[in-house]
Amino acid sequence: MGDHSHGSPDDSGTVAKAGAGDLDKFQDPGLPPHRKRLADTDPRAEKRAERQVALLFIISIIGTLSFFIAYFVLGRPDNITEIRIQNSMLGLGTTFAMLGIGVGIVHWAKTLMPDHEISEMRHPIRPEADRVDAENIINQVIEETGIKRRPLIRNTLIGAIALAPIPAVFMFRDLDRSGKNANEMIEQLRHTMWDTNVRLTRDPSGTPIKAADVQIGSAFHVIPEGLDEAENMLNEKAKAVVLLMRLDPQKMKISEGRENWHVDGIVAYSKICTHVGCPVALYEQQTHHLLCPCHQSTFDLTEECKVIFGPAGRALPQLPIMVDANGFLVARSDFQEPVGPSYWERGKN
């Protein structure tokens, strides 16, 4: 075979020369001759097809009946296995009921209805005369309103129409049901339930955690004490969940200002991913990595949860903690920066 890419298209052997293309073209031989089906010529085949179609419809009837059997005979199942069985039987009954009708009709159409292809001419979408008429009508309508001659009417109308929908848009302001003003709305993203002396408790039982309970290698899912009584429990939980782990203090990198944020290597980090907010739920003890199962952002616990892989752009915020008089872990303060995904107003901490 030749290589068509040699030379320019105009002198390659594959090209019909300009002007010759349309003349030197295979003529349309028209529709191929119609081939008769077996059922068109053989009455026995026709009868057989008829019986097949009827059989398919009968299968459908049986399918519908079996739906009712599943519905009534199995009654009201109360365990998951029986519910699954009922679901499968309802499904299969419907399957046969529908496929019987569908396959039957299609089989009928394919074997017994005429299979001659018919040719129909296309009509132009837009008769020329209609278009001229339409243009004239529109022009006449515009002329009769006189809108072109009366700019005062036109301009005030434009003004009125432009303004009128704005209230409809403004009504959506109260989609925010908190009743807060813009600044308060943004400000609440900076705060969580954590505060000085709020105890760290287990999620979901709410039992407080003693520093001595936290062994190296263990991890606790933590909520602030009193979360259950919070007014908007899920809203608070969505910001306040924390992971608590213990590391060898020697292995930890501690930056300036965070020296007293841990208790003998016990550290608490926000569980809300800084990417788009999934819970960073996986802790790999061996590597001290935290992994977000949603988008695989990986944070290195030994380096104050800085991002080492994945789409997150920022380290997990650390919760400063200490021990209270009874030996329980408590927060030293709220988070020092907003938790969770970034937002426009977040800015510098």
Add this chain to the structure above:
Amino acid sequence: MATTTEYTPKTKTGKIANFVDERTGGSAMVKEFGRKIFPDHWSFMFGEVALYTFVLLLISGTFLTFFFDPSMAHVIYNGSYNPLKGIGMSTAYASTLDISFDVRGGLFMRQVHHWSAILFVAAVSVHMLRVFFTGAFRKPRELNWVVGGVLLILAMAAGFTGYSLPDDLLSGNGLRIIDGVVKSIPVIGSYISFFLFGGEFPGTVVIPRLYSLHIMIVPAIMLLMIALHLFMVVVHKHTQYPGPGRTNDNVVGFPVGPVYAAKAGGFFFIVFGIVAFISGLFTINAVWNYGPYDPSPVSAGTQPDWYIGFVDGALRLMPGMLGNFSFEWLIPLPWGWNTLSLNVLLPALVPAGIIFTLMFVWPWIERWVTKDSREHHLLDRPRNAPFRTAVGVAGVISYSVMWAAASSDLIATHFLVSLNDVTYWLRVLFVIGPILGFIVTRRLALSLQRKDREIVLHGREAGIIEMSPEGGFSEKHEDLDVYKRYNLAVFEDRKVIPAQPDAAGHISAKEKRRGALSKFFFEDRVAPVTPSELAAAKAAHGHAEVEGSEQDSIGH
């Protein structure tokens, strides 16, 4: 008036028709549609699947609304699913459990609804691929292509709003991701989030709001768009594949009544049957396993529904940090610092934005490059439009890489490879995959066209081996029949149209760009065989080079 009274119907059908016609003028409709011709091809069924799964969605969805309660009020579950008894949850989740366990057939309807949704978006997508690769979007159907694209977006919106309604752990985390993405939008992102959730995430209003979008607003717009879509199909008449007897001016196929109506109507029941089969035997979205939404836990290996996957995958592919460089930018502004989270914003908006923009404007790009404003009712075989097929495949690959990335963790666990490596490889593929795909596809299409040429010029191998007196063996070739030959030898032949000067003899920069694109698209092309080429090939015993130079001299 006089004419209608003059007509006296004799048959029973005639009497009914007369009754209806005198009051509605319905006979004109029957006359228009009763024997309207539709061309038949298996690839035209994807659109039908889309329509029928939409009908199934309406039927099953209506059933579900009678039982579903979208409230986020806190309740203690006391239904018949024991593992969750006594657990606090939202009313929405509890009523989803009730539909599954305490309404007979409720689980089945949920399954039909969910599977239909998945199939619906799939069918819409495949239908659009069919339309794209066959060039069915060309004039006069550009606007219908746009309507179809809008329907695809609406389908995804309907899917996502519905996915979130059960308020289970999985869908709640999905909403949380949406919240994170919305918050990354500059200036207004935080407010949109507050407006959506009625305050802070998750709040207590988002499910009822998604519900009204899901059962009213989105489906209403979709119905409108579907009506518009089908109306335009009627106005344009259906496209058809080229072939003997099929021209740009006719439609060849079966009349609506009875054959096409029977086939298409029967096909609805087949689609329903298949959906019922899947729904009966394969459980999807077993919400009772996930538990109610709680912001703290999350299950590993979770996946969004397939049609959201490409956005989720894009989110995963984007690196947040490159070394110490973070894609989360602090923008200094007169009033202080603002945060621009490009690691979220870019992948969430840019790839989908590019794909959809290109998709919407492609008919106009092609029209502009080819300077072709004729009406096209004959489809292209994909191989006969190598440039378009290659562009389409490049798009499919970039979509698919993002889509695969949404399963990066599952790929890693199933094939026992490192998750990080999977992500790195997919990042590489995301960049070079579409380019490679474009090149390979174009070459493949050109090769297939050359194969067609060879078949036309040499004929069909007859399977008869002849031995010459000298002892040489050769296989006889038989001429193709005229119909097959017409199929292979006649197609739309697009050539490079170099940049043209305007009336003043000046070639504008835009026209130069058009010329360059035209060259890029059509430089390599395989022309259809002409009768004179065939005659020459036959004169040379049918053993001439398929594209040899001697045909060049004989060609005219």
